[in-house]
Amino acid sequence: MIQIINKFYCFFKLLNKNNYCVNYNYKTFQDIPFSLLKKKGIKYIISDIDQTIVSQSNNFLSKSMQKKIEEVQSIFGKDSFCLLTNEPSDKRTKYFNLFGIDVIDSKKDKKPCINTFLNASNYFGEKIKLDTICFIGDRVFTDIIGANNVGMMTIRVDVLDTKSDTFVTSILRRIEKIYIESCLSQTN
Numbered sequence: 017m018i019q020i021i022n023k024f025y026c027f028f029k030l031l032n033k034n035n036y037c038v039n040y041n042y043k044t045f046q047d048i049p050f051s052l053l054k055k056k057g058i059k060y061i062i063s064d065i066d067q068t069i070v071s072q073s074n075n076f077l078s079k080s081m082q083k084k085i086e087e088v089q090s091i092f093g094k095d096s097f098c099l100l101t102n103e104p105s106d107k108r109t110k111y112f113n114l115f116g117i118d119v120i121d122s123k124k125d126k127k128p129c130i131n132t133f134l135n136a137s138n139y140f141g142e143k144i145k146l147d148t149i150c151f152i153g154d155r156v157f158t159d160i161i162g163a164n165n166v167g168m169m170t171i172r173v174d175v176l177d178t179k180s181d182t183f184v185t186s187i188l189r190r191i192e193k194i195y196i197e198s199c200l201s202q203t204n
Protein backbone atom coordinates (compact mmCIF):
# COMPACT_ATOMS: atom_id res chain seq x y z
CA MET A 17 0.00 0.00 0.00
CA ILE A 18 2.82 2.40 0.96
CA GLN A 19 4.53 1.58 -2.34
CA ILE A 20 1.41 2.53 -4.32
CA ILE A 21 1.06 5.84 -2.43
CA ASN A 22 4.76 6.55 -2.98
CA LYS A 23 4.46 5.75 -6.69
CA PHE A 24 1.56 8.19 -7.06
CA TYR A 25 3.46 10.83 -5.08
CA CYS A 26 6.47 10.46 -7.44
CA PHE A 27 4.18 10.57 -10.43
CA PHE A 28 2.41 13.81 -9.50
CA LYS A 29 5.67 15.45 -8.48
CA LEU A 30 7.22 14.72 -11.86
CA LEU A 31 4.22 15.38 -14.10
CA ASN A 32 5.24 18.50 -15.99
CA LYS A 33 5.77 19.13 -19.66
CA ASN A 34 9.57 18.94 -19.41
CA ASN A 35 9.22 15.35 -18.24
CA TYR A 36 6.43 13.76 -20.23
CA CYS A 37 7.60 14.67 -23.74
CA VAL A 38 9.99 12.09 -25.17
CA ASN A 39 13.05 12.66 -27.36
CA TYR A 40 11.94 10.02 -29.89
CA ASN A 41 8.94 7.79 -30.59
CA TYR A 42 9.23 4.45 -32.40
CA LYS A 43 6.66 1.82 -33.15
CA THR A 44 8.76 -1.04 -31.77
CA PHE A 45 12.08 -1.63 -30.02
CA GLN A 46 13.28 -3.27 -33.24
CA ASP A 47 12.77 0.01 -35.14
CA ILE A 48 15.22 1.97 -32.98
CA PRO A 49 18.41 2.90 -34.89
CA PHE A 50 20.94 2.09 -32.17
CA SER A 51 24.02 2.89 -34.29
CA LEU A 52 22.63 6.41 -34.72
CA LEU A 53 22.13 6.77 -30.95
CA LYS A 54 25.77 5.85 -30.47
CA LYS A 55 26.77 8.54 -32.96
CA LYS A 56 24.68 11.03 -30.96
CA GLY A 57 26.81 10.32 -27.87
CA ILE A 58 24.72 7.65 -26.16
CA LYS A 59 26.91 5.09 -24.38
CA TYR A 60 24.44 3.10 -22.28
CA ILE A 61 20.97 1.68 -22.83
CA ILE A 62 18.37 0.85 -20.19
CA SER A 63 15.11 -0.71 -21.29
CA ASP A 64 11.82 -1.47 -19.61
CA ILE A 65 10.66 -5.10 -19.95
CA ASP A 66 6.87 -5.47 -20.01
CA GLN A 67 5.18 -4.39 -23.23
CA THR A 68 8.51 -3.01 -24.46
CA ILE A 69 10.55 -6.15 -25.19
CA VAL A 70 8.05 -8.83 -24.10
CA SER A 71 4.26 -8.65 -23.98
CA GLN A 72 2.49 -8.69 -20.61
CA SER A 73 1.13 -12.19 -21.22
CA ASN A 74 4.33 -13.68 -22.61
CA ASN A 75 7.55 -13.51 -20.67
CA PHE A 76 9.74 -14.79 -23.49
CA LEU A 77 11.77 -12.85 -26.03
CA SER A 78 10.76 -13.40 -29.63
CA LYS A 79 13.49 -14.46 -32.09
CA SER A 80 13.48 -11.03 -33.72
CA MET A 81 13.76 -9.33 -30.32
CA GLN A 82 16.67 -11.62 -29.38
CA LYS A 83 18.42 -10.61 -32.59
CA LYS A 84 17.85 -6.90 -31.96
CA ILE A 85 19.18 -7.20 -28.41
CA GLU A 86 22.28 -8.95 -29.74
CA GLU A 87 22.71 -5.95 -32.04
CA VAL A 88 22.42 -3.55 -29.07
CA GLN A 89 24.97 -5.60 -27.13
CA SER A 90 27.41 -5.62 -30.04
CA ILE A 91 27.10 -1.84 -30.57
CA PHE A 92 27.32 -0.74 -26.92
CA GLY A 93 28.86 -3.79 -25.20
CA LYS A 94 27.07 -6.31 -22.99
CA ASP A 95 27.86 -4.35 -19.82
CA SER A 96 26.29 -1.20 -21.27
CA PHE A 97 22.79 -2.62 -21.64
CA CYS A 98 20.41 -3.62 -18.85
CA LEU A 99 16.72 -3.90 -18.04
CA LEU A 100 14.76 -2.04 -15.35
CA THR A 101 11.43 -3.36 -14.19
CA ASN A 102 8.83 -2.66 -11.51
CA GLU A 103 8.01 -6.36 -11.54
CA PRO A 104 11.22 -8.24 -10.84
CA SER A 105 11.43 -11.94 -10.01
CA ASP A 106 14.25 -14.46 -9.74
CA LYS A 107 12.73 -16.44 -12.59
CA ARG A 108 12.77 -13.44 -14.93
CA THR A 109 16.28 -12.45 -13.94
CA LYS A 110 17.55 -15.99 -14.63
CA TYR A 111 15.79 -16.03 -17.99
CA PHE A 112 17.29 -12.74 -19.19
CA ASN A 113 20.71 -13.67 -17.78
CA LEU A 114 20.72 -16.49 -20.35
CA PHE A 115 21.04 -13.79 -23.01
CA GLY A 116 23.75 -11.96 -21.08
CA ILE A 117 21.28 -9.30 -19.89
CA ASP A 118 21.12 -8.09 -16.30
CA VAL A 119 17.83 -7.05 -14.73
CA ILE A 120 17.81 -4.16 -12.26
CA ASP A 121 15.21 -4.35 -9.55
CA SER A 122 13.46 -0.97 -9.22
CA LYS A 123 13.66 -1.51 -5.43
CA LYS A 124 10.99 -0.22 -3.09
CA ASP A 125 10.47 3.15 -4.79
CA LYS A 126 9.49 1.82 -8.24
CA LYS A 127 9.39 3.80 -11.49
CA PRO A 128 8.85 6.79 -11.91
CA CYS A 129 10.62 7.65 -8.61
CA ILE A 130 13.95 9.41 -9.09
CA ASN A 131 16.00 7.03 -6.92
CA THR A 132 14.93 4.11 -9.08
CA PHE A 133 16.57 5.66 -12.15
CA LEU A 134 19.65 6.82 -10.25
CA ASN A 135 20.13 3.31 -8.83
CA ALA A 136 19.82 1.87 -12.31
CA SER A 137 22.41 4.29 -13.70
CA ASN A 138 24.85 3.14 -10.98
CA TYR A 139 24.83 -0.25 -12.67
CA PHE A 140 27.16 1.26 -15.30
CA GLY A 141 29.43 2.98 -12.75
CA GLU A 142 29.18 5.78 -10.24
CA LYS A 143 30.43 8.67 -12.33
CA ILE A 144 28.33 8.06 -15.40
CA LYS A 145 26.89 11.15 -17.08
CA LEU A 146 23.13 10.65 -17.12
CA ASP A 147 22.75 12.26 -20.55
CA THR A 148 24.83 9.42 -22.04
CA ILE A 149 22.10 6.95 -21.04
CA CYS A 150 19.08 6.27 -23.23
CA PHE A 151 15.99 4.90 -21.52
CA ILE A 152 13.46 2.97 -23.59
CA GLY A 153 9.94 2.20 -22.41
CA ASP A 154 6.29 2.03 -23.38
CA ARG A 155 4.78 4.01 -20.48
CA VAL A 156 4.83 7.81 -20.21
CA PHE A 157 3.76 7.93 -16.55
CA THR A 158 6.42 5.51 -15.30
CA ASP A 159 9.29 5.10 -17.79
CA ILE A 160 9.41 8.44 -19.54
CA ILE A 161 8.73 11.02 -16.83
CA GLY A 162 11.19 9.35 -14.47
CA ALA A 163 14.02 9.01 -17.00
CA ASN A 164 13.49 12.54 -18.37
CA ASN A 165 13.58 13.97 -14.87
CA VAL A 166 17.10 12.66 -14.23
CA GLY A 167 18.29 13.87 -17.65
CA MET A 168 18.42 10.64 -19.65
CA MET A 169 17.54 10.55 -23.34
CA THR A 170 14.10 8.94 -23.67
CA ILE A 171 12.53 6.78 -26.35
CA ARG A 172 8.92 5.65 -26.18
CA VAL A 173 7.78 2.60 -28.09
CA ASP A 174 4.20 1.53 -28.75
CA VAL A 175 2.75 -1.14 -26.50
CA LEU A 176 3.61 -4.63 -27.80
CA ASP A 177 0.26 -6.25 -27.11
CA THR A 178 -2.65 -4.03 -26.01
CA LYS A 179 -4.86 -7.08 -25.39
CA SER A 180 -2.65 -8.23 -22.53
CA ASP A 181 -2.85 -4.92 -20.66
CA THR A 182 -4.62 -4.93 -17.31
CA PHE A 183 -7.82 -2.87 -17.06
CA VAL A 184 -6.11 -0.15 -15.01
CA THR A 185 -3.18 0.07 -17.44
CA SER A 186 -5.49 0.36 -20.43
CA ILE A 187 -7.23 3.33 -18.76
CA LEU A 188 -3.90 4.95 -17.91
CA ARG A 189 -2.72 4.48 -21.50
CA ARG A 190 -5.73 6.46 -22.74
CA ILE A 191 -4.76 9.34 -20.46
CA GLU A 192 -1.11 9.02 -21.52
CA LYS A 193 -2.21 9.29 -25.15
CA ILE A 194 -3.56 12.80 -24.48
CA TYR A 195 -0.15 13.82 -23.11
CA ILE A 196 1.69 12.21 -26.05
CA GLU A 197 -0.53 14.04 -28.54
CA SER A 198 -0.05 17.36 -26.79
CA CYS A 199 3.74 16.92 -27.20
CA LEU A 200 3.37 15.95 -30.86
CA SER A 201 1.10 18.92 -31.65
CA GLN A 202 3.73 21.28 -30.25
CA THR A 203 6.54 19.86 -32.36
CA ASN A 204 4.53 19.78 -35.61
Ligand SMILES: [Mg+2]
Nearest residue numbers: 064066067154
Ligand atom coordinates in the same frame (compact mmCIF):
# COMPACT_ATOMS: atom_id res chain seq x y z
MG1 LIG B 1 6.28 -1.45 -19.71
